[in-house]
Amino acid sequence: MYPDKTKMESLTQAVDAAEVRGRSLWTDARVRFMRNKAAVGGLVVLIGILLFALFGSFFQAWTHEAIDWKLMGRVAQIGGPSIENGHYFGADELGRDLYARVVQGTGISIMVGVVGSIVAVVVGTLYGATAGFFGGRLDNIMMRTVDVLMSIPFMFVLILMLVIWGRSITMLFVGIGLISWLDMARIVRGQTLTIKNKEFVEAAIAVGVSPFRIILRHIVPNLLGIVVVYATLLIPGLIMAESFISFLGLGVQEPMTSLGALIQAGSKQMLYGAWWQIAFPLFFFLATLFAFTFVGDGLRDALDPKDR
Amino acid sequence: MMSAPFLSLQYLQVTFDIRRPGSWPWTPPRKLHAVNGVSLDLAAGECLGIVGESGSGKSTLARAIIGTVPTSGGKILFEGKDLAEMEPGERRAHRRDVQMIFQDPLAALNPRMTVGEIIAEPLVTHFPKTPRAEVKQRVAKLMERVGLLPNLINRYPHEFSGGQCQRIGIARALILEPKLVICDEPVSALDVSVQAQVINLLMELQRDMGLSMIFIAHDLSVVKHISDRIGVMYLGRIMEEGDADRLTTRPEHPYTQALISSVPIPDPKLEKARPREVIVGELPSPMNPPSGCVFRTRCRKAQASCAGERPKMIAIPGEDHKVACPFHEAEALLEVSA
Numbered sequence: 307m308y309p310d311k312t313k314m315e316s317l318t319q320a321v322d323a324a325e326v327r328g329r330s331l332w333t334d335a336r337v338r339f340m341r342n343k344a345a346v347g348g349l350v351v352l353i354g355i356l357l358f359a360l361f362g363s364f365f366q367a368w369t370h371e372a373i374d375w376k377l378m379g380r381v382a383q384i385g386g387p388s389i390e391n392g393h394y395f396g397a398d399e400l401g402r403d404l405y406a407r408v409v410q411g412t413g414i415s416i417m418v419g420v421v422g423s424i425v426a427v428v429v430g431t432l433y434g435a436t437a438g439f440f441g442g443r444l445d446n447i448m449m450r451t452v453d454v455l456m457s458i459p460f461m462f463v464l465i466l467m468l469v470i471w472g473r474s475i476t477m478l479f480v481g482i483g484l485i486s487w488l489d490m491a492r493i494v495r496g497q498t499l500t501i502k503n504k505e506f507v508e509a510a511i512a513v514g515v516s517p518f519r520i521i522l523r524h525i526v527p528n529l530l531g532i533v534v535v536y537a538t539l540l541i542p543g544l545i546m547a548e549s550f551i552s553f554l555g556l557g558v559q560e561p562m563t564s565l566g567a568l569i570q571a572g573s574k575q576m577l578y579g580a581w582w583q584i585a586f587p588l589f590f591f592l593a594t595l596f597a598f599t600f601v602g603d604g605l606r607d608a609l610d611p612k613d614r
Numbered sequence: 615m616m617s618a619p620f621l622s623l624q625y626l627q628v629t630f631d632i633r634r635p636g637s638w639p640w641t642p643p644r645k646l647h648a649v650n651g652v653s654l655d656l657a658a659g660e661c662l663g664i665v666g667e668s669g670s671g672k673s674t675l676a677r678a679i680i681g682t683v684p685t686s687g688g689k690i691l692f693e694g695k696d697l698a699e700m701e702p703g704e705r706r707a708h709r710r711d712v713q714m715i716f717q718d719p720l721a722a723l724n725p726r727m728t729v730g731e732i733i734a735e736p737l738v739t740h741f742p743k744t745p746r747a748e749v750k751q752r753v754a755k756l757m758e759r760v761g762l763l764p765n766l767i768n769r770y771p772h773e774f775s776g777g778q779c780q781r782i783g784i785a786r787a788l789i790l791e792p793k794l795v796i797c798d799e800p801v802s803a804l805d806v807s808v809q810a811q812v813i814n815l816l817m818e819l820q821r822d823m824g825l826s827m828i829f830i831a832h833d834l835s836v837v838k839h840i841s842d843r844i845g846v847m848y849l850g851r852i853m854e855e856g857d858a859d860r861l862t863t864r865p866e867h868p869y870t871q872a873l874i875s876s877v878p879i880p881d882p883k884l885e886k887a888r889p890r891e892v893i894v895g896e897l898p899s900p901m902n903p904p905s906g907c908v909f910r911t912r913c914r915k916a917q918a919s920c921a922g923e924r925p926k927m928i929a930i931p932g933e934d935h936k937v938a939c940p941f942h943e944a945e946a947l948l949e950v951s952a
Contacts, residue, residue, distance in 0.1 A: 312768075327767075327768050328769030329768075331770065331772070347667055397710055505716045505717070506723055508677075508722075509714065511682050512681070512682050512709070512711075512714050513735060513736045513786075514706060514710075514740065515735065523724075523727075528726055
């Protein structure tokens with residue numbers, strides 16, 4: 307009736323000896339994310355776009371500054387997408403290769419979003435966690451500072467900065483970096499307030515762990531889920547902001563370009579029938595935004611299963 | 615009396631400031647007296663039980679001893695030294711010597727850390743130079759000691775049951791080999807069968823490691839089982855304290871009597887036959903406690919004089935038993951089931 311005793315013993319010994327690897331909450335979240343088809347689809351598209359932005363330039367026949375003189379003045383008639391002359395996406399109104407320009411513009415747009423988002427994650431998380439954890443007067447001072455910064459009309463100030471210190475991409479990064487962390491700091495502070503009242507934080511305080519280590523080891527890992535989700539959803543917003551600035555003609559300057567600037571240029575050429583000038587940048591713009599949003603939604607569902 | 619008590623609380627007070635939202639910063643905040651003049655002694659190797667209903671200040675008392683809540687009056691003497699006058703270095707040493715076990719076993723463990731990291735944290739914090747292999751070895755040894763398989767060291771808290779989580783919490787409290795362990799309702803969140811296991815484990819560890827212990831609970835039968843002495847708290851004050859057996863069998867204070875008579879007896883005949891004293895009404899607000907004896911609003915023996923002065927602790931002659939009621943009388947009650 308009973309199973310072979312020696313076999314059972316060797317089994318229990320084997321079980322005892324091996325250290326069991328635990329399933330962390332991150333592993334669980336990854337499994338949940340992988341089950342979400344829309345999110346995985348978004349991730350695939352996103353990886354595709356990233357590869358396009360990073361390595362697309364290896365396949366271009368023209369650089370983004372070179373002018374194809376043959377097309378000059380007749381872009382609307384013969385400048386459409388074609389494989390033969392190397393303009394896969396067609397050419398713009400000056401005869402420059404649109405493929406090379408879209409590759410370059412996508413890279414700039416994503417970089418603006420990602421850099422702004424990284425600033426938001428690093429500065430916003432530490433700032434918000436510090437304010438929330440220490441509370442009291444420090445919290446009041448820190449968060450009122452954020453309130454004041456938030457009340458400044460950001461777009462107006464950014465435009466002024468670009469006008470005063472010159473229209474450069476560095477200035478654009480500085481401007482976007484300055485404001486992107488404000489919302490993050492608020493979100494993180496709110497989360498910290500709930501986490502710091504949990505017993506495991508109290509246990510750490512009672513043990514004598516220093517406040518800085520408590521923030522880094524106990525509080526930040528527990529709010530990272532929300533931070534990651536917010537950061538992913540922040541990227542499209544920043545790309546939009548950059549595109550808006552570029553659309554106004556204040557952002558990235560020629561011969562560099564961004565998706566917003568390309569769309570702006572393309573929108574003028576629609577009248578003359580050069581549809582490709584708006585279609586290709588717009589396609590990459592929308593695809594990037596949708597992909598980031600889907601990935602962000604998927605991350606939220608994966609990291610916060612209770613909130614659904 | 616003992617010579618020098620291991621831990622001595624002398625008229626300890628903990629007061630919280632309650633600000634009404636929207637009030638001016640300069641308006642004086644209202645005071646909430648969570649712990650209001652508690653004096654207790656604890657001998658080395660002894661287990662002191664503290665009982666009382668919710669909101670009576672038990673947990674605040676524990677937090678004041680461990681130092682996460684500032685005291686507003688009175689003294690905590692730990693091995694004869696005043697906690698408030700300790701140098702930072704001594705305070706760190708004190709943190710090593712006093713550890714705490716929490717009520718909610720899962721909430722007290724960081725969900726993003728493995729069990730090994732959680733148990734090792736006090737060790738790594740106080741002795742950062744300990745070699746990793748030694749840390750791991752000590753964690754494994756301790757896990758075995760509290761009844762966990764050491765190969766579960768890389769698991770995460772959510773993969774354990776409540777009882778196992780509490781064992782992890784106990785292991786964390788014991789890794790520094792403290793002198794005093796404060797258990798804040800360590801079994802209230804557990805099943806009855808698991809409660810027994812955890813309590814027996816605690817008693818065993820207390821005996822083997824020579825720990826002093828403060829055991830807080832609202833379940834009198836649990837406290838009686840584990841404690842040498844018991845203190846009964848009500849609204850931030852000690853109503854009665856004394857030897858565990860004597861206090862549970864011959865309680866003197868009307869509040870203790872009512873508490874004990876509300877412990878159910880697992881025999882329906884006895885349960886029906888015995889007299890019941892039910893405490894009516896709610897716990898009064900600690901922001902505005904009754905004058906004199908705080909229990910008088912719900913006491914069956916209350917008299918006009920109870921509203922006057924705060925009753926003194928009266929020692930029962932010849933016994934380790936003190937009671938804060940001038941009208942105390944022993945009442946032989948049925949044995950509390952343990």
